[in-house]
Amino acid sequence: MVLSFKSWVANEGGKHFVLILWLGANTWLFLRTFLTYSTGQQYYYLYKMLGLGLCISRASASVLNLNCSLVLLPMCRSLLTCLRGTHTLSSRGTRRLLDKSKTFHVACGIAICIFSVVHVSAHLVNVVNFSAFYSEDLPALNLARYLGEDPRMIILTTVPGITGVLLVVILFLMFTASSYCIRLSNYEIFWYTHNLFIVFYIILMVHMVGGALKYQTNVDTHPPGCLRPNQSSPELQGEELEPGNEERRCKEEARFHPHYPQTWMWVSGPLCLYCAERFYRYIRSSDPVTIVTVIRHPSEVIEVRMLKGDFKAHPGQYIVLNCPGVSSFENHPFTLTTCPTEEKETFGVHMRVVGDWTERFTELLLPKTGVELEILPMVQQRRYPKLYVDGPFGSSSQEVFNYEVSLCVAGGIGVTPFACVLHALLDGWKQFRLRRLYFVWVCRELQSFYWFSELLCALHHKLWQENRPDYLNLKLFVSQTEDLQSMSEEKYRPLSSRLSIGRPRWKLLFDEISNANRQKHVGVFCCGPKGISRTLHKLCNSGRYTGVTFEFNKESFS
Amino acid sequence: MGKIEWAMWANEQALAAGLILLTGGIVGVAGLFRGWEFAAYSIAAGVFVCLLEYPRGKKNKGTSVERTGQYCFTVCVKAFGPLTRNYYVRAFIHAALAVPAGFMLATVLGCVCLGIASLIYLGAAISGEQWEPILPRTETRKAVGESIKQPPQNPPPRPPAEMRRKRAEDLEGAAYDNPIKVSTNEE
Numbered sequence: 001m002v003l004s005f006k007s008w009v010a011n012e013g014g015k016h017f018v019l020i021l022w023l024g025a026n027t028w029l030f031l032r033t034f035l036t037y038s039t040g041q042q043y044y045y046l047y048k049m050l051g052l053g054l055c056i057s058r059a060s061a062s063v064l065n066l067n068c069s070l071v072l073l074p075m076c077r078s079l080l081t082c083l084r085g086t087h088t089l090s091s092r093g094t095r096r097l098l099d100k101s102k103t104f105h106v107a108c109g110i111a112i113c114i115f116s117v118v119h120v121s122a123h124l125v126n127v128v129n130f131s132a133f134y135s136e137d138l139p140a141l142n143l144a145r146y147l148g149e150d151p152r153m154i155i156l157t158t159v160p161g162i163t164g165v166l167l168v169v170i171l172f173l174m175f176t177a178s179s180y181c182i183r184l185s186n187y188e189i190f191w192y193t194h195n196l197f198i199v200f201y202i203i204l205m206v207h208m209v210g211g212a213l214k215y216q217t218n219v220d221t222h223p224p225g226c227l228r229p230n231q232s233s234p235e236l237q238g239e240e241l242e243p244g245n246e247e248r249r250c251k252e253e254a255r256f257h258p259h260y261p262q263t264w265m266w267v268s269g270p271l272c273l274y275c276a277e278r279f280y281r282y283i284r285s286s287d288p289v290t291i292v293t294v295i296r297h298p299s300e301v302i303e304v305r306m307l308k309g310d311f312k313a314h315p316g317q318y319i320v321l322n323c324p325g326v327s328s329f330e331n332h333p334f335t336l337t338t339c340p341t342e343e344k345e346t347f348g349v350h351m352r353v354v355g356d357w358t359e360r361f362t363e364l365l366l367p368k369t370g371v372e373l374e375i376l377p378m379v380q381q382r383r384y385p386k387l388y389v390d391g392p393f394g395s396s397s398q399e400v401f402n403y404e405v406s407l408c409v410a411g412g413i414g415v416t417p418f419a420c421v422l423h424a425l426l427d428g429w430k431q432f433r434l435r436r437l438y439f440v441w442v443c444r445e446l447q448s449f450y451w452f453s454e455l456l457c458a459l460h461h462k463l464w465q466e467n468r469p470d471y472l473n474l475k476l477f478v479s480q481t482e483d484l485q486s487m488s489e490e491k492y493r494p495l496s497s498r499l500s501i502g503r504p505r506w507k508l509l510f511d512e513i514s515n516a517n518r519q520k521h522v523g524v525f526c527c528g529p530k531g532i533s534r535t536l537h538k539l540c541n542s543g544r545y546t547g548v549t550f551e552f553n554k555e556s557f558s
Numbered sequence: 559m560g561k562i563e564w565a566m567w568a569n570e571q572a573l574a575a576g577l578i579l580l581t582g583g584i585v586g587v588a589g590l591f592r593g594w595e596f597a598a599y600s601i602a603a604g605v606f607v608c609l610l611e612y613p614r615g616k617k618n619k620g621t622s623v624e625r626t627g628q629y630c631f632t633v634c635v636k637a638f639g640p641l642t643r644n645y646y647v648r649a650f651i652h653a654a655l656a657v658p659a660g661f662m663l664a665t666v667l668g669c670v671c672l673g674i675a676s677l678i679y680l681g682a683a684i685s686g687e688q689w690e691p692i693l694p695r696t697e698t699r700k701a702v703g704e705s706i707k708q709p710p711q712n713p714p715p716r717p718p719a720e721m722r723r724k725r726a727e728d729l730e731g732a733a734y735d736n737p738i739k740v741s742t743n744e745e
Contacts, residue, residue, distance in 0.1 A: 121585070124663055128591070151663050165670070172671050176570040181614070181623050186562050 004543020010521075011541050011552050014093050015100050019107070022070075026063050026111065033059040042215040044224030045141055045254060050129045054213070057122035060115045065266040067115070068204065071108035072197075072270040074101035076277045081394035085314065092402055099396040099553060113175050120168060127151040127161075140256050143212045159210035163203050170200045188330070201271050204263055211258020218255045226250040285322070285390035292346050294365045294384075298447035301413065302362055303337070305348040308389060313339045313347060315420040316397030321349070325385035326360045335416040335527075335555075336392065338423050350451060352413040361385075396525065396553040397421065401432040403523035403551075407513060409440045409536060411528020412448060417555055418527070419452050426459050429471065436470060438513055440504060442477040442528065446487065449476060449499075453492050460494045474498045475509070506535055514545035522548060527555040565615060565645060565687045568678035572611040572652060575675050579659055579668030580604030586664035596662035603655045604668065610635060610642070610651075616690035624692055636691045643690075645683035652676035 037043050037055040047054055074080070080098050127143070131154060134147040144154055155161035176182075177193040216224065226249060293305040313319075318335040334349040353362050364385045397417035400406045401424075408418045418439065425437070443449060456474060463471045476499045487496040513522060524540055526533040533554050540550040579600045586597025613632040616622045635642045642648070656672035659665040 120667065128663065152666065168667060169670065169674070172571070172574065172674070176574050177567055179570055182567055182570065184623070185566060185617055185620060188562055189564075189567050 004541075007543035007549060008541050010549045011537075014097050015103075018097060018100075018104070022104075022107070026066065029062050029066055030059045033062040040215075041219045041224055042217075045138055045216065045256075046213060049133050049135075049138070049141065050126050053122045053125035053129060057119055057126055058213070060119040060122065063115050064112060064119060065263055067108045067111045068201070068263075069266040069270045071105055071112065072274045074105040074108075076274055077393045078277050078281060079273070081317070081392065084394040084398065092399065095399065096396070096551070096553065098394070109175075109178070113171065116168065116171055120164065123164070124151070127154050130154065138254070138256075141214055158212060160207055160212045163207045166203050167200060167207065170196050170203070174200070191329075198275075201267060205261070205267065208259060208261035208263060211261075214256035214258045216254050217257045218252065221251045222254045223250075224254075281390050285320075285388045287388075288386045289389050291365070291384040291387060293348075296366060297350070297451050299445055299451075300353045301350055301448075301451055302353060302366065303348055303350050303451075304365065305338070305346045306387070306389065307346050311340055311345075311347065311389075311392075313392040314394075314398055315339055315424040316400065316417045317392035317394055317420075318417075319349065319389050319391035319393070322388040322390065323361055323364070323385055324388075325364055326357055330357055331390065332357055333393075335395070335397075335420070337416050337419040339420055341427060350413065350416050350419070395555055397527065397555050399523060399553060400437070400525055401434045403521060404433060405436045405438070405513070405517045405520050406434055406523045406525060407438040407440070407509075407550075409442070409524070409526045409528060409532060411442050411526075411532055412444065414527035414529075414555070415441055415452065416527070418525070419455060422452070422455055422459050425472075426455070426462060429463070429468075436473070436517065438473045438475070438509075440475045440477070440509065442479055442504060442532070444478070444480050446478050446499075449487065449495060453487075453495055457492060457494055475500070475504065477502065477504050479503050506539055510539050510545060510550070514548040514550075517548060519547050520549075522550050524550050524552045525555065526552070561618070561685075563617060563687060564678055564682035564685065565689070566617070568645075568675050568682055569611055569614060571671065571675035571678060572607055572648075575652075575656075575668055575671035576604045576607030576611060578604075578671050579607065579665055582659075582662075582665040582668050586662055589664075591662070591664065593662040596658055597664055600659040600662070600665040600668060603659065607652070607655060607672065610648075614692065615688075616692045618687075622692050628692075629694075632691045632693070635689075643688050645679050645687055645689065648689075649676045649679035649683055652679060 034055045037058050038047060038052075043054070080101055084095055084098055128151050130142055130144045131147070131149050131151050134142050134144050134149070143158065155165065173193050174196060177190045183190045216222070287308065289306040289308040291304060292307050293303075295303040295305075297303060313336055315336075317339075318333050320331045320333045322331045334351050336347055337350045338344075338346070338348040340347045351358055351361075353359055395417065397408075397420075400408060400418070400421050408421070410418050418441075421437075422439075425432075425434075441449070460472060460474065463469065474495070476495060478499065478501050481501055487499065524536055526536050537552050537554070540552040581604075583597045583599070583601035583604055586594050587601065591597070609631065612625060613628040613635050614622065614625055640647075652672050653676040656669045656676065659672070660669035
């Protein structure tokens, strides 16, 4: 596929720009610290003793400071949701960068791991050099107490050494539990080890106490490399003393002072911000919600409608559910399918019952019956379990209304963010910038379409009544081609006539959209399997559609 | 909620620890530091641990994700039978391998990491987990006769030919009941 520069810049330019900025900041910090330690006058003696290990360890330490402070910022989800909603970030391109916050967090985390390895290796070399080059002239400078002290004893008997070992152990635990495989299968291991970050940061802030590396405080009275009173310069042996030599005599002994710990200056701001955010989220979610309705839908989906005081959400946002009756510490994200409005204060989620948490949650909500569409009103004596809701948190699907033309592609249960969008359009479509919506929904079974069949038909009907038949373009696809199915109900005629068997052909779809919407920016939103989103992403970057720019936005849960 | 599979985490840790041992060993041998024999040992230990831990085990529930190209390693590891299947044995092997690496500065980190992995393996063994190889599923081919439904033996019921021919004078009589209801396409 031909890569067009304009499309690539529109889709990938923003995040690559941020990546280059970040790499540049890291490189600049590394080089600046390296040069300070290798050429600085106050480090002359230390550099002579330790060599390159000093410069590399300190340079990597400063890069670690930067990354440890940056790594927390993308995880302040409420703050990012706020930024997304308000008009502080008025440019759509800047808001798109917020979609990549988790990727940035991972990049900083990997940088922390790599530079920790560099830092630890360089310090191990330093410790060996401290032990090997112990000189009686400069006892204050040396971390070792005598020549040839065992480096392992040096590590275990100093504060930086012990804290360093603990930091490495915690980082090792966090890093090994963060792989994709573990997050997929045993999310709890990942979550609990990652929460060790607070221990990591506390130890990090005391890591430099008892300073191992010292700088010279009296460079002006004792220029490094000056001659001691009883020393003679090797070059001038046999020559007469010249007047200029007086300057090369030391006026006093070199004095050394350990560094003031700097890490807290970098790290305390983001750490306080993140802790404040966690505290705020805890307070906000401490009120349990009232479950109003539970509906069982075909294909193992249940809908839960809830009520919570003072809860406001926008279409496309997601909430995190915690049910102590199922599991005290597990939190699961679900996209909202109905948002609270002025008329109706209830909000709802659709959840697919796959996995032990959802199975157990469904058992607590509904009795085991064979009836498919069962509605249990609140009047009935039913004790619903206590449920806590954290959120709402922003996601990329909120941008659907900010494009003139949007293409929403949903795979199976991935339709949930767009269902909320459709609900909002049902209440009123004129106030948004959106003028045309292409809605593609691919499901394995026909029964899945019944989750939102009423909503789709109602919206279709309303738009036709208001003389905007081109506003909503529905395309439904059933990907399993074995059993021939059809929606035979009369009221779902708009759906059955737009239903196709087989997988969608994306190139044709994009051709159709670009022909009908020239010179426009089309927002492409995908919530579904990786295969579909990869294909769409490539098509958006391909740039074969002259005059039309497709901007790709992917919904992903973190 | 749900049983946590500790072995998967221990596997990731052991693989990472093997790599750390390998790196530390290479540095120790390259610089010919004091105690470089321990570094040489830890190169060998690191390679062995990496080979042992590279094939991922099968998950009890759900789909298991393989590491790229792990099939040949799976076959080798499977060949050792209960020695590799049992996690108590693995915990012991890792603990034993880790100890000599602690005597040299360059490899001491690898020793600590492998020790932690060995502890987690012990935890996995205590909770009764075992290493199952991920083998490709043999596709069961359905017999062709079962998948193709029985072709019908008789033709569909139709009235005789002279009744089916449309007679201009008697259109009503020529009509017959369709078995499937035909409806017009309303817009």
